[in-house]
Amino acid sequence: MTARIAHVAYNTFREAVRDRVLYNLIFFALLLVGAALLFGQISIGIQRIVLINLGLSAISVFGVVIAIFIGIGLVSKEMEKKTLYTILSRPVRRWEFIVGKFGGLAWTLVVNTFLMAVGFFTALLSLAHRFERADGWLLVAIYFIILEFIVVTALALLFSTFSSPVLSAVLALALFVIGTFAEDLRAFAAMSYGATRVFATLAAYVVPNFASLNVISSVAHGQPIAASLILYNSVYSLFYAAAALCGAVLVFEYRNLK
């Protein structure tokens, strides 16, 4: 079972790294990190802050775009090219295929983030000439960005099991945007009454909470991140991704592939 999932994951990774779009996006993310060095020169006193804000935001945004646009094609592409039938005719169960696809894309994103992070830290080193102790919190911010990618990948995969690639992209992107307002949605639910309150509370718990995963602004000022936030964000993201993945498995298990 594990070997079959690992094979699917490995092939998904191989397929993803062959995609030219991936390299273009990484290139643009690194270009933005480099541009941050110039951006600071037309401002006052924020060279370092702008490099961190722009660098980490670029890693996050481009990673989300990669997760969505590769994630939505994971199932539909296999169906379109009829390769899915070849895979499922072998002793590979449908859920193993979904979990393997998820693992492959998640690993691709981790590798991408690592490459973009190397570019980011190189730019930071060239600006500051040395690392400070507070720079350790930047690693926490990057870890949260990876958690964000894992949730987005699971959502994109879920949508790709039952809708077209375009619709999946729209749904995943919309959920990402709504997820950034998760805290506002919770505040709105607390202020409302009756059916609105029930609906808003339900929506607030269903949409992913991306707001708590974004600590870029805090780490840009060298502010420490609480250990409890790291723990709860990790647990929350894993639970949410697992839930989306289970949803994807359930939908795919009963989907008529004929």
Next chain:
Amino acid sequence: MTRRGTTTLVAAMLLAASLAGTSMTVHRLDHLRAEAASEEALYLPSPKVLQRMSLGYTGLVADIYWTRAVQYFGTQHHLDSRDYKLLEPLLDIATTLDPHLVVAYEFGSAFLAQKPPEGAGDPEAAVRLVERGVRENPSAWRLYYNLGFIHYFERHDYAAAAAAFEHGSRIPGALPWMKVMAAHMSQHAGDLQTARFLWSSLYQTTENEDIRVNAAKHLRALQVDEEVSLLEKLAAGFHERTGRWPANWAELVTAGNLRGVPLDPTRRPYRLAPGGRVLVQAPEDLPFITQGLAPGKEPSTR
């Protein structure tokens, strides 16, 4: 020539002609739309709306707005404009999006407080901005320094300035001279020594080159103000003793009041005008001076 060669030649020529045409048109368009291009506008005046639209990347949007504030201030200052109406909203947006952007409170308050054309001439708005900065960043003792600075130089509220330095001095990590400043302020408010102390401490502790240069200019201006007052007193003393005003510096040197011809910080000799008035030769090279200016001449602020 082959058919392909002809196509290549014609296409290349058309390409060159089209590029030349677009550059000329763009130049003309720039000329036509020069006013529109320089027109400043705040497309989204609400920090809350921007906060929502930034999708969580508030730090980055705050950096963009802070840079917009810097560019706006720089442009208006360069144009000698007295209109800085967008400065406060831009700073408000930047600091609402990122309340910990201390640099925006520090520099932004200086932009707002200084008199036009050096700044917006709105010390009350500057105080509001720094006070918000203090609330959001209680450990940033330097913001109290900025607050005291504005109260002292722009509002001439020496009690408020002393209180600001006193509050700041109590924050862990504050440099010891904050306490000295608070004490000095309550005893010698308004005199040249206090002003010199403030500018010297800024000159010595700032990490920003622009601020250091500005502090150096103010220190030179204080030196000129002090020297001009002293020289005018010497001329008045000469007048009291002889019943006439000295015609030149040599008379004061001969009388033993001076060792030689006095020089200003630019190494130019001070000019002794009729009636014992002392003037600087090039006031444009000595910004912020209040003494030594010819009647009707405004002090330079550059």
